[in-house]
Amino acid sequence: MIEALGLTKSYGERRALDALTLKIDAGEIFCLLGANGAGKTTTINLLLGFSAPTSGTARVCGVDVTHAPAEARRHIAYVPETVMLYRHLSGLENLEFFAKLSRTGATDRRSLAASLKRVGLSAAAADQRASSYSKGMRQKVGVAVALARKARVLILDEPLSGLDPLAANELSRLIRELGESGMAVLMATHDIFRAKETGHRVGIMREGKLVRELATQDIEHQDLDRIYLTTMGAAA
Amino acid sequence: MIAAVAWKEARELMRDGRVRVIGGAVVVLAVAALIIGVDKQAAFARELREAEERSRLQWESQGERNPHTAAHFGLYVNAAYDILAFVDPGLIPYLGRSVWLEAHSQNPMKYRPIEDAPSLARFGELSLTLVLQQVVPLFLILLGYTAFASERDRGTLRSLLAANLPRRVLLLGKALGIAGCSCMVLAPLAAIAAVAILLGSTDRADTGARLGVLAVTYTLYYGTVLAVTLAVSAVSRNTRSALVGGLAIWVTTTFLVPKVAADLADRLHPPPSAASFWASVDAELGDAHGNSTRTKALEQKVLAQYDVRRLDDLPVNFDGIALQDGEEHANEVFDAHYGALFDTYDAQSRWLRLSMIAAPIMGVRAISMALAGTDIAQHRAFVLSAEEYRRQTQRLLNGYLTQRSTPGQSGVRAGSELWRSLARFQPGVVPLSDTIETAVPLVLGLAAWLAAASAFAVLAVRRVSPL
Numbered sequence: 001m002i003e004a005l006g007l008t009k010s011y012g013e014r015r016a017l018d019a020l021t022l023k024i025d026a027g028e029i030f031c032l033l034g035a036n037g038a039g040k041t042t043t044i045n046l047l048l049g050f051s052a053p054t055s056g057t058a059r060v061c062g063v064d065v066t067h068a069p070a071e072a073r074r075h076i077a078y079v080p081e082t083v084m085l086y087r088h089l090s091g092l093e094n095l096e097f098f099a100k101l102s103r104t105g106a107t108d109r110r111s112l113a114a115s116l117k118r119v120g121l122s123a124a125a126a127d128q129r130a131s132s133y134s135k136g137m138r139q140k141v142g143v144a145v146a147l148a149r150k151a152r153v154l155i156l157d158e159p160l161s162g163l164d165p166l167a168a169n170e171l172s173r174l175i176r177e178l179g180e181s182g183m184a185v186l187m188a189t190h191d192i193f194r195a196k197e198t199g200h201r202v203g204i205m206r207e208g209k210l211v212r213e214l215a216t217q218d219i220e221h222q223d224l225d226r227i228y229l230t231t232m233g234a235a236a
Numbered sequence: 237m238i239a240a241v242a243w244k245e246a247r248e249l250m251r252d253g254r255v256r257v258i259g260g261a262v263v264v265l266a267v268a269a270l271i272i273g274v275d276k277q278a279a280f281a282r283e284l285r286e287a288e289e290r291s292r293l294q295w296e297s298q299g300e301r302n303p304h305t306a307a308h309f310g311l312y313v314n315a316a317y318d319i320l321a322f323v324d325p326g327l328i329p330y331l332g333r334s335v336w337l338e339a340h341s342q343n344p345m346k347y348r349p350i351e352d353a354p355s356l357a358r359f360g361e362l363s364l365t366l367v368l369q370q371v372v373p374l375f376l377i378l379l380g381y382t383a384f385a386s387e388r389d390r391g392t393l394r395s396l397l398a399a400n401l402p403r404r405v406l407l408l409g410k411a412l413g414i415a416g417c418s419c420m421v422l423a424p425l426a427a428i429a430a431v432a433i434l435l436g437s438t439d440r441a442d443t444g445a446r447l448g449v450l451a452v453t454y455t456l457y458y459g460t461v462l463a464v465t466l467a468v469s470a471v472s473r474n475t476r477s478a479l480v481g482g483l484a485i486w487v488t489t490t491f492l493v494p495k496v497a498a499d500l501a502d503r504l505h506p507p508p509s510a511a512s513f514w515a516s517v518d519a520e521l522g523d524a525h526g527n528s529t530r531t532k533a534l535e536q537k538v539l540a541q542y543d544v545r546r547l548d549d550l551p552v553n554f555d556g557i558a559l560q561d562g563e564e565h566a567n568e569v570f571d572a573h574y575g576a577l578f579d580t581y582d583a584q585s586r587w588l589r590l591s592m593i594a595a596p597i598m599g600v601r602a603i604s605m606a607l608a609g610t611d612i613a614q615h616r617a618f619v620l621s622a623e624e625y626r627r628q629t630q631r632l633l634n635g636y637l638t639q640r641s642t643p644g645q646s647g648v649r650a651g652s653e654l655w656r657s658l659a660r661f662q663p664g665v666v667p668l669s670d671t672i673e674t675a676v677p678l679v680l681g682l683a684a685w686l687a688a689a690s691a692f693a694v695l696a697v698r699r700v701s702p703l
Binding site: 084 | 240244251390391392399401
């Protein structure tokens, strides 16, 4: 579903992403860990076709992102670090708008309200204007938007950042559900605990390179914590 | 997808209060302008009509007197007053609508409203044209400046593009959303004004056609303003710079370009000052009452023509012939000087129309004034018709004098029968076909502006980056 082969992005002399090779299959959740500037967001931008790689290729559902970015994006649902909504529209209206843009899923209000309920947003909250939403509520709408797209690939950029533990736990559960439904999920995060809880595999990035790849079932939380610190420490 | 974007854009604009607050201000201004304009222009038109009637009554009831004395008694005539002058007074306040017709002289216009205006009038009077040409574009800018800039500011642009929304769909949807909100404010106003104008019109087909061209003109103009606003919003780094950019373009194209263009027109095609104009006219006119060498030559010619030796032996009154000859001579002088003056004004008008290359409002102004019958072409048509009427009057009076064989003027008397025989004045108007002919290239110019602005917007939106 998601493939990167020698994917490289340079800005002048600096390599933001260095020969990333990665494969995420349907139903698999891959968590990218790394410090700021490690190359996580660059990877996401390349997969979304927002910037062109210096070399290498990226494919989403078999579509070359560089050559057909719009076609590739048809298969992708994207949740940014901070989901920004139209403040004068309600959560439901925001979802309705993005659902209509996707033209793939249901756009009737009842289905959309059900989607919001599924991600944990109450009916009363769904009808409030987004200007009154907390970050957690916005993230839930973001995930509902992703669900409404009926996409086969879900890309999340630091979705848990800034959420309270309860909201983070809810979102983590939801991402696992989406993975179980057959979506290929790529989630960039700083949160080692949530990466271990949510993902099937974890990749650690450092200075644009994917330096470690681990299956979460084979390691304990403490081990991942130690491995991450050791890996990052090696950079220091 | 276009409908979804348009719906979202319109709903946001409705809810954030801009349509309500700014649109409300536009409505209040437009209604006030319409009421003030109708009241002021109707009063002005009524005064002129009454003055012309009074003048005609005085002319017809001046009693028995010498026809040449009557020629100096003179009478006032007024230009035609189209109902659309309520919408766009154009050059009326500066050129006036009334002229006094008398012997020997093609007089300048009298009673220019600007002479009676308060000093604050230099800042511009409230008129429907001011609202349509200056306030509504500002309204569109204030509705549209956030279109792309705020999407970028709040981070929703990245979500929109990640949702695979084509940029041209985004542009078109936003344009339709903003246009829809604008129409909610402007369409009822336009409909009410159009119905009121048509009800007050004496020639509804003519007025309807003029309103139709006006509607096309403003649609193209507002489309251009909207496209430029969206383009500026797309290329701006943030909402604030989009607002500053939009306002800068508005100030430049609405106020600076017209001012600079008018100054340049005056420099490139300078009209003579009133003093020098009349000095050169007077120098060429000579003595209008027949004491010139020209009159002596005419006397010899007429004596030879009738084969008599003395003026007293003529079967006609030589004074009438001499006065008419003086008129013919003066007519040539006036034709040359006024012709050159109007050629200068025409050259200035052409330059001002050409300046729509720099600002589309120049084209809109020219079309609006032409359709309202308040431009220089209409003024020239009136001046020519008034002058022709003056010459017709002088021919009538001098002809009457000539046919009376009493030598010298003092013995000849005429009465109300002669005064009444003078046909009523019919002011010259530029026919609709000529006005349309003038408007067509300007409308095409506005269409070119819209095409260019749209291309600019498409290019600007194509460069919008989600990063």
